[in-house]
Amino acid sequence: MHDARGQIRRLPGLRLWLSGGWLLLLVLAAVFAPMISPHDPLEQDLFAARLPPFWQQGADPAYLLGTDSLGRDLLSRMLYGARLALTVALVAGTLTCLVGATLGLIAGYFRGWADLVISRLVDIWMAFPPVLFAILLIAVLGTGLTSIIVAIVVIDWTRFSRVVRAEAMSQGAMDYVASAQVAGRSRLGIALAEILPNVLPTIVALLTLEMGIAVIVEAILSFVNLSISTDQPTWGGMIAEGRTSIYQAWWVLVFPLVALFLTVLSFSQLGEGLKDYFDPVLR
Amino acid sequence: MSYLTIKDLTVRLKNGVPLLRKVSLEVKSGEVRALVGESGAGKSMIGKAVLGILPRAAKLTGGEILLDGEDLLTLPPKARRAKIGAKVALIPQDPLTALNPSRRVGPQITDRLVDILGWKRKQAEDRAAELLDEVHIQSPERVMRSYPHELSGGMRQRILIASAFAAEPKLIIADEPTTALDVTVQKQILKLIREMQERHDTALLFVTHDLGVVSKISQSLTVLYAGMVIEETDVRTFFAEPGHAYSRALLAATPKYTDPDGSLMPVPDSIISQVEQQVAAFDAQLKR
Ligand SMILES: Nc1ncnc2c1ncn2[C@@H]1O[C@H](COP(=O)(O)OP(=O)(O)OP(=O)(O)O)[C@@H](O)[C@H]1O
Ligand SMILES: [Mg+2]
Numbered sequence: 001m002h003d004a005r006g007q008i009r010r011l012p013g014l015r016l017w018l019s020g021g022w023l024l025l026l027v028l029a030a031v032f033a034p035m036i037s038p039h040d041p042l043e044q045d046l047f048a049a050r051l052p053p054f055w056q057q058g059a060d061p062a063y064l065l066g067t068d069s070l071g072r073d074l075l076s077r078m079l080y081g082a083r084l085a086l087t088v089a090l091v092a093g094t095l096t097c098l099v100g101a102t103l104g105l106i107a108g109y110f111r112g113w114a115d116l117v118i119s120r121l122v123d124i125w126m127a128f129p130p131v132l133f134a135i136l137l138i139a140v141l142g143t144g145l146t147s148i149i150v151a152i153v154v155i156d157w158t159r160f161s162r163v164v165r166a167e168a169m170s171q172g173a174m175d176y177v178a179s180a181q182v183a184g185r186s187r188l189g190i191a192l193a194e195i196l197p198n199v200l201p202t203i204v205a206l207l208t209l210e211m212g213i214a215v216i217v218e219a220i221l222s223f224v225n226l227s228i229s230t231d232q233p234t235w236g237g238m239i240a241e242g243r244t245s246i247y248q249a250w251w252v253l254v255f256p257l258v259a260l261f262l263t264v265l266s267f268s269q270l271g272e273g274l275k276d277y278f279d280p281v282l283r
Numbered sequence: 284m285s286y287l288t289i290k291d292l293t294v295r296l297k298n299g300v301p302l303l304r305k306v307s308l309e310v311k312s313g314e315v316r317a318l319v320g321e322s323g324a325g326k327s328m329i330g331k332a333v334l335g336i337l338p339r340a341a342k343l344t345g346g347e348i349l350l351d352g353e354d355l356l357t358l359p360p361k362a363r364r365a366k367i368g369a370k371v372a373l374i375p376q377d378p379l380t381a382l383n384p385s386r387r388v389g390p391q392i393t394d395r396l397v398d399i400l401g402w403k404r405k406q407a408e409d410r411a412a413e414l415l416d417e418v419h420i421q422s423p424e425r426v427m428r429s430y431p432h433e434l435s436g437g438m439r440q441r442i443l444i445a446s447a448f449a450a451e452p453k454l455i456i457a458d459e460p461t462t463a464l465d466v467t468v469q470k471q472i473l474k475l476i477r478e479m480q481e482r483h484d485t486a487l488l489f490v491t492h493d494l495g496v497v498s499k500i501s502q503s504l505t506v507l508y509a510g511m512v513i514e515e516t517d518v519r520t521f522f523a524e525p526g527h528a529y530s531r532a533l534l535a536a537t538p539k540y541t542d543p544d545g546s547l548m549p550v551p552d553s554i555i556s557q558v559e560q561q562v563a564a565f566d567a568q569l570k571r
Binding site: 111112200 | 331334335336339364365367368371372373375376377380381382383384385386391394395398399430432446
């Protein structure tokens with residue numbers, strides 16, 4: 001009994017630390033990339049092409065994680081790639097959250113015609129396959145960081161609005177809302193001071209999840225060469241390049257893939273952990 | 284002096300189906316009136332109409348609601364809100380959902396005093412502590428710093444009672460305030476409401492479906508069936524000689540504290556069909 005309970009309690013904490021740790025590492029890498037990168041991420045050296053990572057035979061210690069088929073340093077490219085991944089995650093995630101959660105709160109608590117319009121819009125949105133939608137949008141907007149962010153917000157706001165709407169609706173039916181109404185609070189006041197705090201844990205969990213999704217979307221777009229200019233290193237672009245030389249140099253594919261995987265996983269785990277932290281009942 | 288007077292109140296669903304059928308009802312200053320009826324009779328709907336929080340699907344289509352002689356329905360919305368906020372309070376049914384789970388208890392009591400009545404925060408906090416003490420809560424300061432989930436159901440209901448009385452309203456609407464609690468706690472809460480009501484001399488509209496509590500708390504009662512007033516009388520008369528066949532049947536269907544094991548009679552079908560006919564006749568009359 002005691003053991004089982006102790007473990008269940010300890011697990012979320014560990015999860016929070018591990019995922020938070022990886023993301024912190026990533027932030028540091030992104031911020032200090034120019035200082036800590038051992039090489040210029042764009043510098044080619046065809047004599048040093050496809051060098052393996054340090055623990056393998058024939059490695060060059062100057063290239064810790066090896067090089068790609070053009071002889072570019074993988075570690076440096078990964079560090080610069082983290083910059084783009086994190087920028088997209090933070091900016092696109094936050095904007096998507098703001099747009100989606102606001103619309104969801106309006107639809108779920110204020111109801112009426114606003115709900116009708118927003119819910120119809122969500123239905124229509126859900127009918128589009130997201131990846132296709134993204135590629136279409138980029139084709140229209142043109143490539144570049146801003147386009148990626150706009151595309152993510154435009155595609156993914158429904159993820160927030162659907163969930164927030166449902167939660168705001170069920171909170172709106174609670175007696176404490178009736179009491180606040182009787183006491184003379186305005187509807188906007190109730191939405192912000194009474195409903196929002198109760199939906200916040202869910203919003204936080206969704207926000208971190210969305211950051212992970214933003215990283216994936218950016219990687220997919222880079223993979224199909226629709227992200228930003230091709231000479232800027234991105235994880236998705238590296239994966240695309242690594243795919244062609246998987247039998248000769250697996251590391252070119254595997255390192256960015258692992259980074260991507262860990263990052264997305266960390267975002268979602270961080271969300272779960274933070275959700276509990278923000279929930280007064282579970283705290 | 285009548286503090287709340289409801290005259291011919293009619294509430295319909297958007298599609299025209301009536302939920303309240305010309306309900307008239309009166310609560311005198313300092314009086315406790317019970318509002319009884321089976322589930323779905325429209326008891327809560329009356330409370331919501333008075334408090335101005337009817338659900339979106341329902342619409343008030345006729346009648347008057349006089350509070351202290353002033354018709355709420357003819358007041359502009361802002362003035363109505365202000366008047367209700369200052370004079371009327373609600374003790375809700377479910378203490379689990381009646382407190383906001385993500386906010387501490389203290390501010391939930393003082394908000395109303397600060398925002399609506401313009402009290403200073405310190406003054407409001409002192410008042411809240413005083414009231415928590417009045418509803419027999421030990422260490423009010425600690426309770427005010429707690430989150431609702433840290434407190435028991437009975438404790439929360441005490442807090443809601445304190446909160447309702449905090450601004451010294453003239454009328455309190457209690458919507459089945461003990462239904463969600465277990466029996467022993469029910470009795471304490473009932474006693475507490477009665478005690479507070481007497482001390483503060485507040486008019487109380489006590490909604491319940493339990494005739495057993497009616498004689499304990501109220502002086503008069505209104506019996507509701509399908510949104511229609513079946514009988515309205517004082518408690519003594521009601522228990523001695525109920526005027527309507529439905530009331531008699533309702534009484535026969537209620538366990539008695541003096542004879543808890545005595546046999547119970549469900550309300551007979553013949554009487555249900557009799558009241559249903561009355562309702563149908565009423566609706567036909569309304570249409571004309
Ligand atoms: N939001 C709503 N939309 C549509 N109909 C409603 C709504 N709320 C209540 N009703 C209907 O109004 C009628 C009266 O409901 P009300 O809640 O007043 O009953 P009640 O007497 O309080 O019953 P209970 O003892 O179960 O609380 C019921 O027939 C119910 O179905
Ligand atoms: Mg009810």
